[in-house]
Amino acid sequence: MLKGEKLYKVFESGFIKKKKIVAVDGIDIEIKEGETLALVGESGSGKSTLGRLLLMLIKPTRGKIIFDGVDITALKPKELRKTRTKMQLIPQHPDEAMDPRWKIFDSIAEPLKIHGIDDFDRVYELIDMVGLKEEHLDRFPHELSGGELQRAAIARALALNPKFVVCDEPTSMLDVSVQAQILRLLIDLQRKLGIAYLFITHDLEVAEFMADRIAVMYAGQIVEEGNAEKVLGDPVHPYTKTLVESLDLERNTNEVESTEPRKVLVAGVEENGKECKYYQCPYRSSKCSNIEAIALNGRRVRCVLAE
Amino acid sequence: MDNLLVIEDLHVHFLLNSGRVRAVDGVNLSVKKGETLCLIGESGSGKSVLGLSMLRLLPSNVYINGRIIFDGKNLLELGEEEIRKIRGKKIAWVPQNPATSLNPVLKVGFQVAEPMILHLGLDKTRAWSKVVKLLDFFGIRPAEKRASEYPHQFSGGMRQRVLVAMGTSTNPELIIADEPTKGIDASKKVQVVRLFRRIREEREDVSLLLITHDLPLARVLADRIAVMYCGHVVEVSEAKTFFEEPLHPYSKALLDSLPSRGLKPIKGFSPSMVNPPEGCRFRDRCDFCSSRCEELPPFFDAGQSTVRCWMYA
Numbered sequence: 315m316l317k318g319e320k321l322y323k324v325f326e327s328g329f330i331k332k333k334k335i336v337a338v339d340g341i342d343i344e345i346k347e348g349e350t351l352a353l354v355g356e357s358g359s360g361k362s363t364l365g366r367l368l369l370m371l372i373k374p375t376r377g378k379i380i381f382d383g384v385d386i387t388a389l390k391p392k393e394l395r396k397t398r399t400k401m402q403l404i405p406q407h408p409d410e411a412m413d414p415r416w417k418i419f420d421s422i423a424e425p426l427k428i429h430g431i432d433d434f435d436r437v438y439e440l441i442d443m444v445g446l447k448e449e450h451l452d453r454f455p456h457e458l459s460g461g462e463l464q465r466a467a468i469a470r471a472l473a474l475n476p477k478f479v480v481c482d483e484p485t486s487m488l489d490v491s492v493q494a495q496i497l498r499l500l501i502d503l504q505r506k507l508g509i510a511y512l513f514i515t516h517d518l519e520v521a522e523f524m525a526d527r528i529a530v531m532y533a534g535q536i537v538e539e540g541n542a543e544k545v546l547g548d549p550v551h552p553y554t555k556t557l558v559e560s561l562d563l564e565r566n567t568n569e570v571e572s573t574e575p576r577k578v579l580v581a582g583v584e585e586n587g588k589e590c591k592y593y594q595c596p597y598r599s600s601k602c603s604n605i606e607a608i609a610l611n612g613r614r615v616r617c618v619l620a621e
Numbered sequence: 622m623d624n625l626l627v628i629e630d631l632h633v634h635f636l637l638n639s640g641r642v643r644a645v646d647g648v649n650l651s652v653k654k655g656e657t658l659c660l661i662g663e664s665g666s667g668k669s670v671l672g673l674s675m676l677r678l679l680p681s682n683v684y685i686n687g688r689i690i691f692d693g694k695n696l697l698e699l700g701e702e703e704i705r706k707i708r709g710k711k712i713a714w715v716p717q718n719p720a721t722s723l724n725p726v727l728k729v730g731f732q733v734a735e736p737m738i739l740h741l742g743l744d745k746t747r748a749w750s751k752v753v754k755l756l757d758f759f760g761i762r763p764a765e766k767r768a769s770e771y772p773h774q775f776s777g778g779m780r781q782r783v784l785v786a787m788g789t790s791t792n793p794e795l796i797i798a799d800e801p802t803k804g805i806d807a808s809k810k811v812q813v814v815r816l817f818r819r820i821r822e823e824r825e826d827v828s829l830l831l832i833t834h835d836l837p838l839a840r841v842l843a844d845r846i847a848v849m850y851c852g853h854v855v856e857v858s859e860a861k862t863f864f865e866e867p868l869h870p871y872s873k874a875l876l877d878s879l880p881s882r883g884l885k886p887i888k889g890f891s892p893s894m895v896n897p898p899e900g901c902r903f904r905d906r907c908d909f910c911s912s913r914c915e916e917l918p919p920f921f922d923a924g925q926s927t928v929r930c931w932m933y934a
Binding site for chain 2: 356357459460487489490491492493494495497498516517519520522523560
């Protein structure tokens with residue numbers, strides 16, 4: 315349903331001395347109808363940028379995004395706006411994503427207004443779907459708790475019946491018990507409405523629970539992608555391995571090690587869709603400077619070890 | 622082990638126009654010498670308010686009743702001068718949000734040195750050399766150079782370590798850390814755990830009170846766990862037994878909502894703190910609720926634990 319081909323995003327800053335940050339470095343990605351693809355990786359690995367690219371909230375430097383058979387990078391703004399009704403974002407910080415001077419009702423009704431739908435009964439339908447009460451509609455964002463706000467943000471994202479929703483760390487700021495409620499809600503809505511999710515998270519346990527497939531990102535590249543249980547249960551790429559190991563808080567912290575943080579390359583300065591950027595890899599060899607994703611038992615791994 | 626700090630029947634209420642918010646409502650809790658106690662519970666359960674009340678850092682529209690005994694003195698009765706000698710010296714506070722807790726226009730080194738100059742009476746040169754040692758200890762290197770930098774030049778994880786360095790600089794007897802892992806990812810969480818482990822290795826007699834809703838963190842660091850729900854402490858257990866066999870129905874439900882334990886949400890919502898229900902406050906969401914629960918249960922002993930639930934009467 316949604317496909318990204320050879321996507322690049324380079325941020326440039328500075329006027330005289332140009333500084334380049336390659337946030338997304340040659341990514342191929344595909345999301346099928348009604349499935350959940352979890353995108354995991356450390357902060358700064360380009361997860362959110364990729365999510366925004368796929369929604370065309372920011373323009374890719376190069377590459378194509380094909381949604382429902384149409385290349386949306388080539389659309390004119392007016393046509394793109396129509397496509398936008400089918401793709402939505404659930405933000406990481408719902409408190410910052412709502413206008414503080416608007417009541418919740420107005421925020422949820424905004425997408426309807428923009429697209430010329432005057433059916434405000436839809437708002438009541440939506441809050442019923444996400445488990446809010448009518449009294450919440452008359453409140454301002456600061457009068458709701460984090461969980462309630464996230465429900466309102468979900469209601470707003472669903473207002474136009476999207477087929478594809480990017481969930482950008484929707485529970486990273488919430489408590490475990492509220493997190494469980496929100497994740498259950500997202501699963502229920504997916505079953506009812508058949509929405510596809512790109513679920514961005516740094517919590518591998520959450521990713522495993524939510525996802526059909528999982529894609530591991532490092533320094534702007536997807537290093538491994540495939541069935542969620544298989545990737546996390548038996549990682550092939552050395553970076554996925556360290557990531558899975560870092561999940562094991564207990565074992566990790568029992569080892570005596572200096573507090574020196576592991577050096578992490580977050581984003582490269584050169585666009586280079588070919589080279590593997592996991593430089594501290596113990597298996598690093600000359601082959602790693604030109605590597606394509608390799609298919610391996612239904613997975614795609616960008617590593618020579620997979621051969 | 623001896624008790625370092627004892628809280629007796631503490632009530633902290635905020636007086637608002639709309640009514641009285643009972644953030645802490647009758648809490649009894651003790652922190653032992655040299656232990657790590659984790660206070661866990663949802664946001665809004667009163668954990669941070671309980672922590673702040675120990676340092677008397679609450680706003681003025683607050684009603685406090687009860688006793689907090691530290692060093693033989695009731696902290697709630699001390700004058701402003703006296704509490705200042707304890708705050709930051711004997712009891713340190715590591716705040717929740719490293720991004721906003723440092724002064725952006727002062728050098729990091731100066732901010733770490735400040736409590737030592739104030740409380741230990743060191744002069745600036747000696748304080749500075751201690752700052753360099755401390756930053757080096759917490760892995761901020763090269764410490765000499767980094768000490769002269771400003772907070773915006775530090776990453777989030779480093780700011781966190783700076784705050785811990787600041788908190789530990791005066792050799793406090795009790796360190797209270799508020800949500801040290803909020804919003805940080807797995808690899809940085811490992812660093813936070815190592816950080817607190819190092820403090821404990823360095824000084825065995827220091828007590829840590831970690832306020833958190835991060836259960837995996839509590840699991841690896843805590844000696845004892847206190848569970849807070851809606852202004853009440855509902856269970857105090859040894860960490861080992863807590864994660865194997867939680868006693869209070871709320872503790873059970875909380876553990877079951879972890880992704881690794883099936884992600885089962887707790888039904889319903891937390892009750893309002895303005896008009897909390899009489900009796901056990903978890904009653905409406907509890908699967909084991911009976912008519913007895915309309916009366917507030919006292920603490921019952923169950924093995925090594927104490928639990929506030931009629932099931933253990």
